[in-house]
Amino acid sequence: MSVMIQEECVSCALCVDICAEACIVEEEDQFVIDVERCTDCGDCLPACPVTCIVTH
Ligand code: SF4
Ligand code: SF4
Structure with missing residues (x-):
């Protein structure tokens, strides 16, 4: 698993x-x-108002 920021x-x-x-x-x-x-701690995922930080 890794964490990435999408284009949104x-x-x-x-x-x-x-x-x-x-x-x-x-x-x-x-x-x-x-x-x-x-x-890959995942702490940043809930911080994003447009939920564009995802695991894949
Ligand atoms: S907060 Fe997000 S970018 Fe920073 S180490 Fe954790 S998963 Fe990676
Ligand atoms: S929190 Fe803001 S800067 Fe960070 S990924 Fe989401 S939209 Fe982009």
């Missing part, structure tokens, strides 16, 4: 401070998760 991201940044690993970063069109540092 509205760049609100609400997920950023939730992540203890500080691995959610802003890119040009949306926020993305650095898969090298993400521990």
Whole structure:
């Protein structure tokens, strides 16, 4: 399992401070998760108002 941010991201940044690993970063069109540092803890999923953070 891994955690990813889908294209519905509205760049609100609400997920950023939730992540203890500080691995959610802003890119040009949306926020993305650095898969090298993400521990798949799942803490960021409920923080997203548009539920675009998903496990797959
Ligand atoms: S699953 Fe955990 S470590 Fe990974 S981005 Fe979300 S809060 Fe950060
Ligand atoms: S909380 Fe959701 S919509 Fe907001 S920046 Fe994070 S992934 Fe994007």
